[in-house]
Amino acid sequence: MIELLTANTPNGKKISIMLEEIEFKYKVTKININKNEQFSPDFKKLSPFCKTPVIIDHDNNQSLFESGAILIYLGEKSGKFYNKNRRTIINQWLMGQMGYVGPMLGQHHQFHYYNPGKSEFGEKRYFKISERIYKELDERLSNSEYLSGKDYTIADIATFPWIARHEWHDIGLNNFENLTRWYKKIASRKAVKKGYDLLKKGELIPKV
Numbered sequence: 042m043i044e045l046l047t048a049n050t051p052n053g054k055k056i057s058i059m060l061e062e063i064e065f066k067y068k069v070t071k072i073n074i075n076k077n078e079q080f081s082p083d084f085k086k087l088s089p090f091c092k093t094p095v096i097i098d099h100d101n102n103q104s105l106f107e108s109g110a111i112l113i114y115l116g117e118k119s120g121k122f123y124n125k126n127r128r129t130i131i132n133q134w135l136m137g138q139m140g141y142v143g144p145m146l147g148q149h150h151q152f153h154y155y156n157p158g159k160s161e162f163g164e165k166r167y168f169k170i171s172e173r174i175y176k177e178l179d180e181r182l183s184n185s186e187y188l189s190g191k192d193y194t195i196a197d198i199a200t201f202p203w204i205a206r207h208e209w210h211d212i213g214l215n216n217f218e219n220l221t222r223w224y225k226k227i228a229s230r231k232a233v234k235k236g237y238d239l240l241k242k243g244e245l246i247p248k249v
């Protein structure tokens with residue numbers, strides 16, 4: 042059984058979506074980052090940077106932090122969405138999400154959505170970068186069905202919950218034809234719908 046310790050954020054949703062996709066038994070333990078629960082000594086033992094998500098694999102007592110590392114672990118353990126022969130290319134898109142797409146959109150959330158009016162420089166900078174990310178993903182998806190090729194992989198699972206915040210981004214997802222096609226296709230998967238609602242409160246995937 043896998044225990045997912047997380048806040049209800051895009052990084053946490055990556056893992057609940059993956060767990061639904063691979064049909065592993067799991068439970069979610071909520072970490073309230075607004076109440077600083079990520080800084081508790083017990084959580085820090087599992088996650089040295091005090092970040093969610095974390096998993097504990099109770100089958101072998103293995104714990105892991107960093108959502109990309111967790112997706113790789115679950116992909117290897119299940120043999121799904123992380124095809125052995127395609128790992129070089131899947132890793133590129135996964136690392137691109139981890140090092141660029143997620144952190145930049147995350148800054149855009151901070152300046153544009155949570156704290157508008159506090160820093161014109163920050164708002165403009167991350168709006169522009171986020172717009173670039175939409176364009177770059179759209180370009181990639183104009184010649185590839187999914188991010189790393191013809192198959193849906195952990196790279197798509199990592200990226201989807203970030204694009205699902207598109208209403209916060211104000212960039213206009215529906216102006217990006219290929220990204221929209223990819224988004225709708227993933228949003229229609231049963232496991233994605235279930236995993237998106239990780240706290241089981243009826244949370245729906247935002248429509249385009």
Ligand SMILES: N[C@@H](CCC(=O)N[C@@H](CS)C(=O)NCC(=O)O)C(=O)O
Nearest residue numbers: 050052074091092093094107108109
């Ligand atoms: N690179 C990390 C980023 C994790 C991350 O930024 N987690 C956020 C929630 S999405 C967090 O724990 N924030 C609390 C804090 O920074 O204090 C991953 O992908 O797992």
